[in-house]
Amino acid sequence: MSTHLELENAVERHDVPDAGRRNLLKMTGAGVATFGAASLFNISNARAQHMADKWDKVFPKSQNVDHEKVTFTNRYGIGLVGDLYLPKDRADRRLPALAVGGPFGAVKEQSSGLYAQTMAERGFVTLAFDPSFTGESGGEPRNVASPDINTEDFMAAVDFLGLQVSVDRERIGVIGICGWGGMALNAVAADKRVKAVVASTMYDMTRVMSKGYNDSLSLEQRTQTLEQLSRQRWQDAENGTPAYQPPYNDLHGGEAQFLVDYHDYYRTPRGYHARAVNSGNSWTQTTPLSFMNMPLLTYIKEISPRPVLLIHGENAHSRYFSETAYAAAAEPKELMIIPGASHTDLYDKVDVIPFDKLTSFFNQHLSA
Known part of the structure; x- marks a missing residue:
């Protein structure tokens, strides 16, 4: 976990001007708001590699995997x-x-790492990664998302896996969680190397940003949002740095249950990680712009004839995303609804996440 002293030392090492130093130090605290210490600067791959072996995940390390x-x-x-x-x-x-x-706004030390480690225990080589601009990965400015670049991140992960001596490159699958479920489906529609895809507790981020939850946003509201974001670009250009949204998953009372659920994962010891956007840090204010203009699942039918498995909780506020994606996808496809489960139950509850189903699905469709 990043500390005020670690950040201050990092600032000193990189000779940040006094004004920049003051601004950076304002962002320290429980989550180092906006940035994780490892992501404050464009660190080299060699330095990232050196961050190696300290176990900083929110789940215990398995003795059955390397x-x-x-x-x-x-x-x-x-x-x-x-x-x-x-x-x-x-x-x-x-x-x-x-x-x-995934999830959207999470880091590899959270849900994606848990899924990856568990599937490695079941016989797969797995790679959980931080998307561009977040966590320990590179890219400036920090904590911005892109439907294009983040889709590409999945394809780059496939590039990497296909070069590993322990991997059969003709037997590669993808798992996307929450907002990266939509990215995963988008990537696999284009990347024909991938043989099967699972989207768990999936969000279509382009749909929710452009239309609101349950498609409740009117054209007038959408236009007003785009007007505000467009003008924010001038402010960012004038300032030379992007403005950031308020800290994510703060509670002030009266929030909907799904927002309480997010807080209970990202802001408590259950799932808190200092580098995660959702753990009290922030996306840039203009992050929604490209999502509002580029529908992710336009070509979902083109995943076929490769199989799609969509997994969602019965009580998840986001269930409609998977149901709509399932209706739009071509065969072979499957929608698995987990009785009684909420959206965040599928982040980390190993007795709820259907790992047996994931294992049988990929064993069947990634067979030699």
Whole structure:
């Protein structure tokens, strides 16, 4: 966890001017608001690789897998940092592999890492990664998202996995969680190397940003939002740095239950991680712009004939995203509803996440 002293030392090492130093130090606290200490500067791949072996996940380390901190680069030249999990009993075999990303605003030390480690215990080489501009991965400014670049991050993860000696590159699948579920579906529609895809507790981020929850946003409201975001660009350009949204998942009373659920994951010891946007940090104010103009799931039918598995909680506020995606996808497809589960139950509750189903799905569709 980043501390005020660590950040102050980092500022001193990088010779930040006094005004910049004051601004950076204002962002310290429980979550180092906006930035994680490892992401404050454009660190080299070598330094990212050196951040290696300290176990800083929100879930316990498995004794049945080997773990490596790895770096790779996407098509836009952004250096990504990931955790590679390998079954200890792999010997010299080439195994099926899974690229795992999400949720939106999370880091690899949270849900994606849990999914990746658990699937490695079940015989897969897995890679959980931080998307561009977040966590330990590169890219400036910090904490901005892009439907294009973040879709590319999944494809870059497939690039990386396909070069590993322990991986059969013809047996690669993808798991996307929450907002990265939509990114995963978008990536697999275009990337024909991927043989199967799972989206768990999926959000279509372009839909929710452009239309609001349950498509409740009117054209007038959408236009007003775009007007505000467009003018924010002038302010950012004038200031030379982006403005950030309020800290994520603060509670002030009276919030909807799903917002309380987010807080209970991201802002408590259950799932808190200092580098996660959702753990009291912030996205840039203009992050929604590209999402409001680029529908992610336009080509979901083109995943076929490769199989799609959508998993969602019965009581999740976001369930309609998976139901709509399922209706739009072509066969072979499956929608699995978990009785009684909420959206965040599928982040980390190992007795709720259907790992047996995930295992059988990928064993079937990534068979040699």
